[in-house]
Amino acid sequence: MNVYEKGNAMAKIVIIGEAPGRDEDACGVPFIGAAGKLLDEILHRVGLTYESLLFTNVVHYWPAKKRKGSNTPTIAEIKDGIPRLKALMKQVKPMAIICVGQTPSTAMQLMMEELPNKIGKLAGTSQTIKTKYSDDVKVIYTWHPAAALPHRRPELKEEIVKHLSSYRSTFESITGKRIIQRG
Numbered sequence: 001m002n003v004y005e006k007g008n009a010m011a012k013i014v015i016i017g018e019a020p021g022r023d024e025d026a027c028g029v030p031f032i033g034a035a036g037k038l039l040d041e042i043l044h045r046v047g048l049t050y051e052s053l054l055f056t057n058v059v060h061y062w063p064a065k066k067r068k069g070s071n072t073p074t075i076a077e078i079k080d081g082i083p084r085l086k087a088l089m090k091q092v093k094p095m096a097i098i099c100v101g102q103t104p105s106t107a108m109q110l111m112m113e114e115l116p117n118k119i120g121k122l123a124g125t126s127q128t129i130k131t132k133y134s135d136d137v138k139v140i141y142t143w144h145p146a147a148a149l150p151h152r153r154p155e156l157k158e159e160i161v162k163h164l165s166s167y168r169s170t171f172e173s174i175t176g177k178r179i180i181q182r183g
Contacts (some may be wrong), residue, residue, distance in 0.1 A: 002060045005088070006029050007055045010053070012093070013048070013094060014092060016057065016097060016104035017049060021146075028075050058073060058081040059078070095174045096144065101144025123141055125141050135150075140164070168181065
């Protein structure tokens with residue numbers, strides 16, 4: 001099943017993930033599996049709400065189902081997803097793009113015609129890009145919540161919270177609302 005977006009279609013903050021997993025494929029909604037639940041918890045702690053967010057993935061289908069193996073999208077699958085991402089960005093006109101994980105970070109860098117860096121180097125960083133609709137779009141890089149699941153590297157959860165919390169004033173400026181962090 002193809003999985004596209006969830007959240008507020010008018011949101012000015014877009015979260016881009018990698019690709020749907022088994023749960024997302026079954027329901028047609030991104031970020032509803034274990035990693036999605038962890039992301040919800042992180043966003044709650046950071047003070048971001050669904051009304052200010054739009055969620056999508058670089059790849060809109062479950063890669064492991066298509067090729068019987070890893071769920072990590074290949075570079076060809078990432079490149080195939082870029083035209084849809086560009087069209088979405090043109091439609092939504094986000095003021096902040098949060099790339100969670102290697103795949104969206106690679107896609108964003110390819111869209112900007114840059115050589116992709118590893119997420120280990122990018123996590124916690126950001127850059128401001130110019131687009132056709134704005135000279136001031138913040139691209140924020142952090143770990144994918146799947147990497148922070150209890151059976152993987154749970155210490156990354158606090159890093160993701162720290163990364164996103166450091167952009168509170170950016171998020172407040174974009175949403176026009178005071179963001180109250182929890183925990």
